[in-house]
Amino acid sequence: MSNNYKPLSPETLCQRLGELNVMKKAVGANADAWTVREVGDGNLNLVFIVEGDAGSVIVKQALPYVRLVGDSWPLPLKRAFFEYHALTRQEARDPGSVPEVLHFDESQALIVMERLQPHIILRQQTMEGRKVAGLGKTLGLFAARTAFRGSDLSMTAKDKKADVALFADNVELCDITEALVFTDPYYDAEMNRHTTPQLDGIVAELRNDTALKVEVQHMKRAFTSRGETMCHGDLHAGSIMVTDDEARIIDPEFAYYGPFGFDIGMLIGNYLMAYHAMPAHISDAGKCSDFQDWILSVIEETWSVFRQEFLRLWRTERTGILYPKALYEEQGHNFASESAAEQLLAEIFRDLVGFAGIEMHRRILGLAHVAEIDTIEDEDLKARCEAKCLKLGQFLVINRNRLTGMDAVLAAARRAETGA
DSSP: OOTTOOOOOTTTHHHHHTTOHHHHHHTOSOGGGOEEEEOOOSSSEEEEEEEETTEEEEEEEEOSEETTTEEEEEOOTTHHHHHHHHHHHHHHHSTTSSOOEEEEETTTTEEEEEOOOSOEEHHHHHHTTOOOTTHHHHHHHHHHHHHHHTBTTTSOHHHHHHHHHHHTTOHHHHHHHHHHTTTGGGTTOTTOOOOTTTTHHHHHHHHTOHHHHHHHHHHHHHHHHOOOEEEOSOOSTTSEEEOSSOEEEOOOTTOEEEOTTHHHHHHHHHHHHHHHHGGGTOOSHHHHHHHHHHHHHHHHHHHHHHHHHHHHHHHHOOOSSSSOGGGTGGGTOHHHHHHHHHHHHHHHHHHHHHHHHHHHHHHHHSSOOOHHHHTOOOHHHHHHHHHHHHHHHHHHHHTTTTOOSHHHHHHHHHHHHHTO
């Protein structure tokens, strides 16, 4: 921690940031006239909305501990460094997909960025039963472009290795994922929590499913050892801000180099949990069924667009050291090139299915849950939604190498929902 580091507060922010030119330009020259609200409701950071006569910005500052737990769980401030570098790379690889970064202060672990408005968190929009036009397309393009352009398929070997080295130091946040996502849910870890006693039986079943635990550890090995591309690292419905017709991605502080299928898999796992949670949020059966169908259509579109965009980039931007065109197109072996792309996409699909199932487990059994389910007041209804997620997650992880397309995943979700 920097010796000069001090957490901001609504009372001190104006004085401490008031002389920054970017703040004067974006918010207003007179800092005394700014209004400041602390709105951080996440697990890790301080987040402020700063408003003035010229406009408004978001100021995000890392804390030296996990906010959800308290100072008993220290966490390094350098995660702001990784978030800053991830945002700049995501903007370069998929322009317009993330907030514009206006200022970064490494010593204070803070980022000043564009305020997205009237955007709200995707989870909140979903819980209100409001659709987002083009959501699947936006997220499919983001996942494909950042995956492809952050990999050896596109980057020079020198740049890719330098990037891997830079993000390799994001050790502590990777450790959180390695423990809380891939390990803790599958045994009686101290920080786990689940709905009791309603889920006790299925939790015991999952923790005694040795085939499941073997597959989960295969996926953990992929997470730790396959540095294929720069991943957002925590892509879920709480790290996406939306209006009725736009989506933007935020909070990539967990960024690291990992498998192609990690981000899109975690995202689809969150879509599936929202699908099963909807009966608790939409009382009208017809409207609920329609919204659930929309969620499944978003899943299908996210993967379909990912595939299409990944193939387009394969054909037009494959300039890295992998699958060089000198071995394929330049020798007239276009069919072999297309075959290689399809094989890679099949591998990505298998991975995303496994990561989706694991995400569903950790969000119900681990430390950090999802609002779509955690806010359900009726404990029996909540447990029924959670049980569907747990069983579907188990099916996906176990069968990830046998499911041949997204239609099979969606069919499994429908069976889990109806109990068929």
